[in-house]
Amino acid sequence: MAITDGTPIVLPEMGPLAGAGVVERMRTIGVIIETAVEIPGPSRATQAQADLLGISVGDMVTEIERTYYDTDSRPVETADITVPDVRWEIAYEIPMEQP
Numbered sequence: 001m002a003i004t005d006g007t008p009i010v011l012p013e014m015g016p017l018a019g020a021g022v023v024e025r026m027r028t029i030g031v032i033i034e035t036a037v038e039i040p041g042p043s044r045a046t047q048a049q050a051d052l053l054g055i056s057v058g059d060m061v062t063e064i065e066r067t068y069y070d071t072d073s074r075p076v077e078t079a080d081i082t083v084p085d086v087r088w089e090i091a092y093e094i095p096m097e098q099p
Contacts, residue, residue, distance in 0.1 A: 003031060003076055022068050022077050032071050039065045040090065045082075053084045060085040 004010045009017055009025040017025050023033045043063045050057045064081040083090060 004029065026068070026070070026076060031076055033068050033076065034071045034073075036066060036068045043082075045084070049082050053082065053087075055084045055086060062090055064090075 001010070003026075007029045008015045009029060012022075012025065013019065017028060022036075026033055040062050041064075043061050045053065045055055045057055045059045045061050047057050049055075049061060050059065053061075055061075062083045062085060064083065065078065066081060067075050067078040070076050
């Protein structure tokens with residue numbers, strides 16, 4: 001809220017940029033995203049997660065904490081993502097800088 005309060009992007013899923021990505025939304029208020037960090041970890045589905053994801057309590061899930069940082073290394077948005085292992089594969093593409 002310290003960054004987005006009073007701006008059109010205060011609520012990510014409402015307003016003129018509803019559904020737009022973090023990078024695009026932040027850019028509209030002058031915040032440039034430099035990097036995102038994801039921390040994945042295994043877990044078992046809680047009752048609430050199972051109900052939302054249509055899986056059984058105790059099924060394996062991967063929980064991902066994703067944080068976006070601006071050019072000053074300030075965290076500007078974070079999300080907790082839960083992926084059911086029985087339905088999705090998590091894959092990362094890592095671009096390599098060329099000399």
